[in-house]
Amino acid sequence: MSTWLRFSLLAICASGLLPSLPVRAHGALGDARQMVIVTTAGWNSVSGTLQRFERHDIHAKWKAIGQPFPIVVGKAGLAWGSGVIGNQQLGADAGDPIKHEGDGKAPAGVFSLGTAFGYEAQLLAGSRMSYVPLTPSVECVDDAGSKYYNRIVDRQKVHAPDWNSSEHMLRDDELYHWGVYVNHNTSPTRPAGGSCIFLHIWRGARQGTVGCTAMPKDDVVQLIEWFDPAKSPLLVQMPRDQYDKARKRLEDARLPAID
Numbered sequence: 001m002s003t004w005l006r007f008s009l010l011a012i013c014a015s016g017l018l019p020s021l022p023v024r025a026h027g028a029l030g031d032a033r034q035m036v037i038v039t040t041a042g043w044n045s046v047s048g049t050l051q052r053f054e055r056h057d058i059h060a061k062w063k064a065i066g067q068p069f070p071i072v073v074g075k076a077g078l079a080w081g082s083g084v085i086g087n088q089q090l091g092a093d094a095g096d097p098i099k100h101e102g103d104g105k106a107p108a109g110v111f112s113l114g115t116a117f118g119y120e121a122q123l124l125a126g127s128r129m130s131y132v133p134l135t136p137s138v139e140c141v142d143d144a145g146s147k148y149y150n151r152i153v154d155r156q157k158v159h160a161p162d163w164n165s166s167e168h169m170l171r172d173d174e175l176y177h178w179g180v181y182v183n184h185n186t187s188p189t190r191p192a193g194g195s196c197i198f199l200h201i202w203r204g205a206r207q208g209t210v211g212c213t214a215m216p217k218d219d220v221v222q223l224i225e226w227f228d229p230a231k232s233p234l235l236v237q238m239p240r241d242q243y244d245k246a247r248k249r250l251e252d253a254r255l256p257a258i259d
Helices: 003-015 027-031 217-226 240-249
Strands: 034-040 047-054 063-072 078-080 106-118 131-133 138-141 152-154 166-168 178-182 198-201 213-215 234-239
Touching: 027 106, 034 240, 047 217, 063 217, 078 234, 178 217, 198 217, 234 240
Parallel strands: 034 234, 078 106, 106 131, 198 213
Antiparallel strands: 034 047, 047 063, 063 213, 106 178, 106 234, 138 152, 138 166, 178 198
């Protein structure tokens, strides 16, 4: 590094200002070959759009798969969650909302995907995801004081359940007939940072969730059939303006352009 550049950077740091430099791609972003982009009009918006993208290898350009389709997020909109990339790297501002337990917001950020789940004994034919068939004893723990917080567990297989609050996954409606666990707040798990975030079937186009991202049943099925763990699929979710900002900051990651 030249002496001039070294002193210039020191002067910038001393002033309290950070240089506006591109942020290099996080490994998870660079490795992904499948990506789901969810955008909304703003932090408080409930409705949004989902678009699938895929690339043949990590050096190829992203290509849109199929047509965008409507989704809903939390009934209170979006807030920064905890995913595979720090929110500051994505351009988060100090005044942006932060996800916490019970706030009715879906997490914004970049997230890997976990297991699929559903009411059927077996997963959809041809799907490559791991699968949890839901039974009356399968629960997702939302008690922040439990060591099982933010995990899907089978109560019958837990020696000493330590939670006082959980969601019973086998419902009496269609919402979880098919779904996918989103790896939000998992590495590490922050107590009360938000739990049990899924992609699942919606109640309707105007009905927000308690924190998940929901869509028509056929579209959930389409995602489960398409996701390939070998391609390291990611969910990228945030307000549209924030997505455009993140895309500029993460130019090395080549986030796809969306209409």
